[in-house]
Amino acid sequence: MGGGGKAGGAGAGGAAGQAGAAGSAGVAGGAGKGTGGGAATGGAAGKGTGGAGAKGGAGGAIGGNAGVSGANPLEWAQWPMPNGPADVTAGAPNPESYTDNGDGTVTDNVTGLMWQQAVPATTYTWSAAVAFCPTLSLGGHSDWRLPTEIELVSLIDDGASPTINAKAFPNAPAARLWSSTLLVNNLSSYAWYVDFSIGDVANGDVVGFTPMYAARCTR
Numbered sequence: 001m002g003g004g005g006k007a008g009g010a011g012a013g014g015a016a017g018q019a020g021a022a023g024s025a026g027v028a029g030g031a032g033k034g035t036g037g038g039a040a041t042g043g044a045a046g047k048g049t050g051g052a053g054a055k056g057g058a059g060g061a062i063g064g065n066a067g068v069s070g071a072n073p074l075e076w077a078q079w080p081m082p083n084g085p086a087d088v089t090a091g092a093p094n095p096e097s098y099t100d101n102g103d104g105t106v107t108d109n110v111t112g113l114m115w116q117q118a119v120p121a122t123t124y125t126w127s128a129a130v131a132f133c134p135t136l137s138l139g140g141h142s143d144w145r146l147p148t149e150i151e152l153v154s155l156i157d158d159g160a161s162p163t164i165n166a167k168a169f170p171n172a173p174a175a176r177l178w179s180s181t182l183l184v185n186n187l188s189s190y191a192w193y194v195d196f197s198i199g200d201v202a203n204g205d206v207v208g209f210t211p212m213y214a215a216r217c218t219r
Contacts, residue, residue, distance in 0.1 A: 079150050082110040084157035084165075096157065098168035105139035106168045111154050116144065116217040119173055123212035126191045126204065129178040133217035144217040149181035149192040149201065151218055156199045163199030172196065176213040182206070 083092035097109035106115045116138060124132060129146055136144040156163050162174035174197035182188040189207035194200070204211045 079154070080110050082108060082154055084159045086159040096165055098165060100168060101139060103139040105141075108154070111151070113147075113151060113154075114139070114141070114219050115155070115169075117169060118171070119175070119177070119214050119216050123214055124178065125210040125212060126178050126206040127210075129213070129215040130180055132215055136217050138217075141219055144219050146178060146180040146215060147218040149179040149194075152177060152179045152194045152216075153201060155216075156194065156196070158199050162196045164196055173214060176202075176204075176211075178204075178213050178215050 080094055082096035083094045084096055088095045094110050099107040099109060100117070101107060101114075104117050106117045107113070108115065116136065133144045133146045136142070138144065155165075155169075157165050160166055162172055164172045166172065176193050176195045176197075179192045179194065181192045183190045183192070183203055189205060190203040191206045192201060192203050193213055195202060204213065
Protein backbone atom coordinates (compact mmCIF):
# COMPACT_ATOMS: atom_id res chain seq x y z
CA MET A 1 0.00 0.00 0.00
CA GLY A 2 1.25 3.50 -0.78
CA GLY A 3 2.49 5.39 2.24
CA GLY A 4 2.18 9.11 2.70
CA GLY A 5 4.66 11.52 1.16
CA LYS A 6 7.74 12.18 3.29
CA ALA A 7 8.22 15.52 5.00
CA GLY A 8 9.69 18.08 2.60
CA GLY A 9 13.27 18.94 3.46
CA ALA A 10 14.20 22.56 4.09
CA GLY A 11 15.32 24.50 0.99
CA ALA A 12 18.30 26.82 1.22
CA GLY A 13 17.01 29.63 3.42
CA GLY A 14 13.50 28.15 3.65
CA ALA A 15 11.34 26.17 6.06
CA ALA A 16 10.80 22.45 5.83
CA GLY A 17 7.60 21.26 4.18
CA GLN A 18 4.95 19.42 6.16
CA ALA A 19 4.66 15.67 6.07
CA GLY A 20 2.43 14.35 3.31
CA ALA A 21 -0.90 12.94 4.29
CA ALA A 22 -1.20 9.19 4.00
CA GLY A 23 -2.15 8.06 0.51
CA SER A 24 -5.26 6.00 0.06
CA ALA A 25 -4.83 2.30 -0.50
CA GLY A 26 -4.28 1.25 -4.07
CA VAL A 27 -3.20 -1.80 -6.02
CA ALA A 28 0.53 -2.43 -5.86
CA GLY A 29 1.17 0.64 -3.76
CA GLY A 30 -1.19 3.23 -5.20
CA ALA A 31 -1.11 6.54 -3.38
CA GLY A 32 -3.84 8.97 -2.48
CA LYS A 33 -3.71 12.73 -2.60
CA GLY A 34 -0.84 13.81 -0.40
CA THR A 35 1.05 17.01 0.25
CA GLY A 36 4.57 15.68 0.43
CA GLY A 37 7.47 16.65 -1.78
CA GLY A 38 10.91 18.12 -1.62
CA ALA A 39 11.24 21.79 -0.81
CA ALA A 40 12.55 24.04 -3.53
CA THR A 41 15.86 25.85 -3.17
CA GLY A 42 15.01 29.00 -1.29
CA GLY A 43 12.21 27.34 0.66
CA ALA A 44 9.49 28.10 -1.86
CA ALA A 45 6.05 27.98 -0.29
CA GLY A 46 3.54 25.44 -1.55
CA LYS A 47 -0.15 25.16 -1.03
CA GLY A 48 -0.86 25.91 2.61
CA THR A 49 2.27 26.07 4.76
CA GLY A 50 5.65 24.43 4.51
CA GLY A 51 8.44 24.13 2.00
CA ALA A 52 6.63 22.59 -0.95
CA GLY A 53 3.08 21.40 -0.58
CA ALA A 54 0.62 20.02 -3.07
CA LYS A 55 1.02 21.89 -6.35
CA GLY A 56 3.64 24.05 -4.60
CA GLY A 57 7.21 25.15 -5.15
CA ALA A 58 9.50 22.81 -7.03
CA GLY A 59 7.75 19.50 -6.95
CA GLY A 60 4.74 19.49 -4.65
CA ALA A 61 3.46 15.95 -4.97
CA ILE A 62 -0.17 15.10 -5.46
CA GLY A 63 -0.42 11.44 -4.64
CA GLY A 64 2.38 11.09 -2.08
CA ASN A 65 4.38 9.34 -4.79
CA ALA A 66 7.31 8.54 -2.52
CA GLY A 67 5.15 5.73 -1.16
CA VAL A 68 4.89 4.02 -4.54
CA SER A 69 7.26 1.09 -4.72
CA GLY A 70 10.02 1.79 -7.20
CA ALA A 71 9.06 5.45 -7.71
CA ASN A 72 11.86 7.90 -8.39
CA PRO A 73 11.42 10.71 -5.82
CA LEU A 74 13.56 13.06 -7.92
CA GLU A 75 10.91 12.97 -10.62
CA TRP A 76 8.73 14.89 -8.16
CA ALA A 77 11.25 16.80 -6.06
CA GLN A 78 12.89 18.59 -9.00
CA TRP A 79 9.76 19.45 -10.96
CA PRO A 80 8.85 23.18 -11.30
CA MET A 81 5.15 22.92 -10.48
CA PRO A 82 2.95 25.71 -11.90
CA ASN A 83 0.72 27.32 -9.28
CA GLY A 84 -2.88 28.47 -9.75
CA PRO A 85 -4.07 31.89 -8.54
CA ALA A 86 -5.26 30.59 -5.17
CA ASP A 87 -1.88 28.97 -4.49
CA VAL A 88 0.00 32.08 -5.58
CA THR A 89 -2.09 34.17 -3.19
CA ALA A 90 -1.03 31.75 -0.44
CA GLY A 91 2.63 32.32 -1.33
CA ALA A 92 3.42 29.70 -3.99
CA PRO A 93 6.33 30.82 -6.20
CA ASN A 94 5.45 29.76 -9.76
CA PRO A 95 2.35 31.48 -11.19
CA GLU A 96 0.96 29.39 -14.02
CA SER A 97 1.69 30.94 -17.39
CA TYR A 98 0.67 29.64 -20.81
CA THR A 99 1.19 30.77 -24.40
CA ASP A 100 -1.50 29.92 -26.93
CA ASN A 101 0.56 29.25 -30.04
CA GLY A 102 -2.45 29.68 -32.34
CA ASP A 103 -1.89 26.32 -34.01
CA GLY A 104 -3.73 23.95 -31.70
CA THR A 105 -0.89 23.86 -29.19
CA VAL A 106 -0.21 25.57 -25.86
CA THR A 107 3.21 26.09 -24.27
CA ASP A 108 3.52 25.98 -20.48
CA ASN A 109 6.02 28.73 -19.66
CA VAL A 110 6.83 27.23 -16.25
CA THR A 111 7.60 23.62 -17.25
CA GLY A 112 8.55 24.30 -20.87
CA LEU A 113 6.19 21.58 -22.09
CA MET A 114 4.06 22.01 -25.19
CA TRP A 115 0.53 20.59 -24.97
CA GLN A 116 -2.18 19.54 -27.35
CA GLN A 117 -4.77 22.23 -26.69
CA ALA A 118 -7.98 20.31 -27.41
CA VAL A 119 -8.70 16.85 -26.04
CA PRO A 120 -10.12 14.51 -28.72
CA ALA A 121 -13.66 13.31 -28.09
CA THR A 122 -12.37 9.75 -28.45
CA THR A 123 -11.59 7.79 -25.30
CA TYR A 124 -8.90 5.14 -25.15
CA THR A 125 -7.66 2.16 -23.23
CA TRP A 126 -4.28 2.95 -21.67
CA SER A 127 -2.31 1.08 -24.34
CA ALA A 128 -4.29 2.78 -27.11
CA ALA A 129 -3.61 6.21 -25.55
CA VAL A 130 0.13 5.44 -25.38
CA ALA A 131 0.02 4.42 -29.05
CA PHE A 132 -2.10 7.39 -30.16
CA CYS A 133 0.11 10.32 -29.18
CA PRO A 134 3.13 9.43 -31.36
CA THR A 135 0.80 9.39 -34.38
CA LEU A 136 -0.27 13.00 -33.75
CA SER A 137 0.98 15.69 -36.12
CA LEU A 138 0.16 19.10 -34.71
CA GLY A 139 1.68 22.57 -34.79
CA GLY A 140 4.42 21.39 -37.14
CA HIS A 141 5.56 18.73 -34.67
CA SER A 142 5.37 14.94 -34.80
CA ASP A 143 7.23 14.00 -31.59
CA TRP A 144 4.16 13.89 -29.35
CA ARG A 145 3.79 11.42 -26.49
CA LEU A 146 1.46 10.59 -23.62
CA PRO A 147 2.53 12.67 -20.59
CA THR A 148 3.92 11.18 -17.40
CA GLU A 149 1.92 11.43 -14.20
CA ILE A 150 3.83 14.45 -12.85
CA GLU A 151 3.56 16.25 -16.20
CA LEU A 152 -0.20 15.77 -16.28
CA VAL A 153 -0.53 16.79 -12.61
CA SER A 154 1.24 20.05 -13.46
CA LEU A 155 -1.88 21.13 -15.40
CA ILE A 156 -4.16 20.92 -12.36
CA ASP A 157 -5.57 24.25 -11.21
CA ASP A 158 -7.54 23.57 -8.04
CA GLY A 159 -9.29 26.93 -8.28
CA ALA A 160 -10.90 26.16 -11.64
CA SER A 161 -13.74 23.85 -12.69
CA PRO A 162 -12.82 21.66 -14.45
CA THR A 163 -9.46 21.89 -12.73
CA ILE A 164 -7.39 23.29 -15.59
CA ASN A 165 -6.70 26.82 -16.85
CA ALA A 166 -9.78 27.66 -18.93
CA LYS A 167 -8.11 30.43 -20.94
CA ALA A 168 -5.27 28.22 -22.13
CA PHE A 169 -7.47 25.15 -22.55
CA PRO A 170 -10.98 26.36 -23.45
CA ASN A 171 -13.83 23.84 -23.35
CA ALA A 172 -11.62 21.29 -21.57
CA PRO A 173 -13.69 18.30 -20.46
CA ALA A 174 -14.15 17.44 -16.80
CA ALA A 175 -12.71 14.05 -17.63
CA ARG A 176 -10.17 11.45 -16.60
CA LEU A 177 -6.97 11.61 -18.68
CA TRP A 178 -4.39 8.84 -18.91
CA SER A 179 -0.74 9.33 -18.02
CA SER A 180 2.01 7.06 -19.30
CA THR A 181 3.19 6.19 -15.77
CA LEU A 182 2.61 2.69 -14.44
CA LEU A 183 2.25 2.12 -10.70
CA VAL A 184 5.48 0.20 -10.21
CA ASN A 185 7.90 1.21 -12.94
CA ASN A 186 7.17 -1.08 -15.92
CA LEU A 187 5.99 -4.10 -13.94
CA SER A 188 2.43 -3.11 -13.08
CA SER A 189 -0.95 -3.77 -14.62
CA TYR A 190 -2.21 -0.40 -13.39
CA ALA A 191 -1.45 3.12 -14.66
CA TRP A 192 -2.01 6.57 -13.19
CA TYR A 193 -4.60 8.99 -14.52
CA VAL A 194 -5.71 12.49 -13.51
CA ASP A 195 -9.39 13.23 -12.95
CA PHE A 196 -9.84 16.84 -14.02
CA SER A 197 -13.38 16.96 -12.68
CA ILE A 198 -11.95 17.11 -9.15
CA GLY A 199 -8.18 17.60 -9.66
CA ASP A 200 -7.20 14.24 -8.22
CA VAL A 201 -4.93 11.34 -9.14
CA ALA A 202 -5.91 7.67 -9.21
CA ASN A 203 -5.08 4.56 -11.19
CA GLY A 204 -6.84 2.26 -13.63
CA ASP A 205 -6.38 -1.31 -14.81
CA VAL A 206 -4.46 -1.64 -18.08
CA VAL A 207 -4.61 -5.43 -18.46
CA GLY A 208 -7.88 -6.87 -17.13
CA PHE A 209 -10.91 -4.57 -17.05
CA THR A 210 -9.53 -1.70 -19.10
CA PRO A 211 -11.36 1.63 -18.58
CA MET A 212 -11.67 4.09 -21.43
CA TYR A 213 -10.29 7.55 -20.64
CA ALA A 214 -9.27 10.62 -22.63
CA ALA A 215 -5.75 11.64 -23.63
CA ARG A 216 -3.96 14.99 -23.98
CA CYS A 217 -0.57 14.65 -25.65
CA THR A 218 2.59 16.59 -24.83
CA ARG A 219 6.10 17.08 -26.14
